[in-house]
Amino acid sequence: MTMPTTTPPAPASEKPVARLQKDEARVQKREPATGWRVLLVPLTALLHVVDSEAPLAPRKPGRTGPELMRIAPFALMHILCVLVVFVGFSWPAVVLTGALYCIRMFAITGWYHRYFAHRSFKTSRAFQFVWGFIGCCAIQKGPLWWAAHHRNHHRFSDQPEDTHSPRQSGFIYSHMGWFLTRKNFETRHHHIRDFTRYPELRFLNRFDLLPPVLLGFALYGLGELIAAQAPGWGATGWQFVVWGILVSTVICYHATYTINSLSHVFGSQRFRTGDDSRNNFWLALLTFGEGWHNNHHHYQSAVRQGFYWWEIDLTWYVLKMMSWVGLVWDLRPVPRAVKDGANAA
Ligand SMILES: [Zn+2]
Numbered sequence: 308m309t310m311p312t313t314t315p316p317a318p319a320s321e322k323p324v325a326r327l328q329k330d331e332a333r334v335q336k337r338e339p340a341t342g343w344r345v346l347l348v349p350l351t352a353l354l355h356v357v358d359s360e361a362p363l364a365p366r367k368p369g370r371t372g373p374e375l376m377r378i379a380p381f382a383l384m385h386i387l388c389v390l391v392v393f394v395g396f397s398w399p400a401v402v403l404t405g406a407l408y409c410i411r412m413f414a415i416t417g418w419y420h421r422y423f424a425h426r427s428f429k430t431s432r433a434f435q436f437v438w439g440f441i442g443c444c445a446i447q448k449g450p451l452w453w454a455a456h457h458r459n460h461h462r463f464s465d466q467p468e469d470t471h472s473p474r475q476s477g478f479i480y481s482h483m484g485w486f487l488t489r490k491n492f493e494t495r496h497h498h499i500r501d502f503t504r505y506p507e508l509r510f511l512n513r514f515d516l517l518p519p520v521l522l523g524f525a526l527y528g529l530g531e532l533i534a535a536q537a538p539g540w541g542a543t544g545w546q547f548v549v550w551g552i553l554v555s556t557v558i559c560y561h562a563t564y565t566i567n568s569l570s571h572v573f574g575s576q577r578f579r580t581g582d583d584s585r586n587n588f589w590l591a592l593l594t595f596g597e598g599w600h601n602n603h604h605h606y607q608s609a610v611r612q613g614f615y616w617w618e619i620d621l622t623w624y625v626l627k628m629m630s631w632v633g634l635v636w637d638l639r640p641v642p643r644a645v646k647d648g649a650n651a652a
């Protein structure tokens with residue numbers, strides 16, 4: 308039986324840009340228009356900490372830049388890193404910081420990006436939830452929000468409608484401004500309908516701070532356990548929270564953001580993609596393969612972004628190993644013709 312829908316399909320002749328604008332207009336209509344902005348803005352901002360689908364407070368027309376209520380928690384994550392002075396240093400904390408960077412970077416590159424945004428391989432419903440959960444621990448919002456915005460990036464690469472283009476909006480905005488704006492706060496559900504049909508993913512996407520909060524409790528418990536069992540190591544619960552949730556996350560933030568900023572500025576272009584995407588060896592190392600960004604813009608659906616053996620792509624290696632034990636399958640390859648079509652720009 309066909310379910311009734313409030314969103315009639317767009318006519319075949321309608322341009323993608325026009326469709327997108329209509330979808331955006333529908334999102335805007337849901338905003339309340341009252342004179343209680345002064346109270347509503349901080350109130351709804353607090354509400355969004357718990358529920359990212361809560362209604363947005365009204366905003367003065369014409370303002371489109373980053374908002375204070377979104378800049379504040381992001382800035383606080385950075386400022387609070389100075390707490391390392393109080394909680395101190397230990398080798399277990401350093402190992403934890405590195406391990407959490409690796410697992411969460413892989414969750415972003417392998418799952419938020421190559422799976423949820425590009426569907427470049429298949430997996431089970433349970434495993435997609437597990438990696439959606441781990442991805443939330445990177446505190447870059449939920450998998451549906453992330454993947455939907457990324458699909459928009461590819462759709463309009465470096466064109467005016469691109470969510471984060473250094474060419475269009477400047478370097479800083481493409482690095483860490485775009486996600487602090489009202490316009491980009493909400494999940495663009497119309498870009499990710501293939502995954503919004505899973506209620507467990509919608510739950511994760513809505514309460515995306517729940518996984519990192521649980522991680523924080525787990526890290527505190529682990530640190531205290533080590534403090535009790537091996538006091539000579541110098542670890543404590545709060546030390547693990549500060550290094551694991553703050554320091555590691557902030558490093559992971561900026562490494563991830565380089566792909567939206569630096570990867571569209573510095574590097575080489577193997578393919579004439581019509582945008583500014585670049586291949587950059589150092590960024591590929593830092594982001595586990597995402598630095599082969601020109602390759603990726605040229606052929607988005609391949610699970611592998613390093614097209615040759617010398618293009619190091621850690622995410623691809625791990626996904627390949629996962630396929631050997633049946634955790635993932637149908638990894639989409641880079642067709643020979645795609646590689647042969649390279650034309651130095
Ligand atoms: Zn992509």
Ligand SMILES: [Zn+2]
Pocket residue numbers: 460566567571584600604
């Ligand atoms: Zn890009």
